[in-house]
Amino acid sequence: EPEVTQTPSHQVTQMGQEVILRCVPISNHLYFYWYRQILGQKVEFLVSFYNNEISEKSEIFDDQFSVERPDGSNFTLKIRSTKLEDSAMYFCASSESPGRRGYTFGSGTRLTVV
């Protein structure tokens, strides 16, 4: 069964450092997403991406965040200057059609900012 692949599974970074989380969506999917889950809390929407541009973003997705599809297969989330409160599990997802019909999540990257 096709999978959404996220790397790394766990990343530790120092506060103030830039971090890039990587995702390889399912190959025929056109819609891509990032979600965040702070430990023990609910999963929260960050951003959706379609046709090489952001289609929606939440209040969480401020200027510190950016997304990119650099090469037609990867989908990345960059955090420019990490803060302690950015520590969370970050999930990438993709879907063939608009996501409200459901999408496939990756297994997540656990980001720890120290």
Place this chain on the structure above:
Amino acid sequence: AQKVTQAQTEISVVEKEDVTLDCVYETRDTTYYLFWYKQPPSGELVFLIRRNSFDEQNEISGRYSWNFQKSTSSFNFTITASQVVDSAVYFCALSGSNTGNQFYFGTGTSLTVIP
């Protein structure tokens, strides 16, 4: 506004017992989708079911069943004859036709099945 409430934070049952996880949602959309996801201790999100707002038929898949009632805005999930492998956090989620592609998740219910 879209909102999903999972009032049960933690549930413990003994193996082979049945357990129902509650989900209540709020939306002004006439067309919307409801989902359940399972998050095992390993952390990934596993899709369980999707329901659209026009389909109130209950669904059964093996030991899992879902009861969708628009009259009470609820989409409850029952596990019959629970097993230790069912131990996980379960999330209910909502997506509305007027809110683009984003999902609104509940806060999750942590289920522990005791052998």
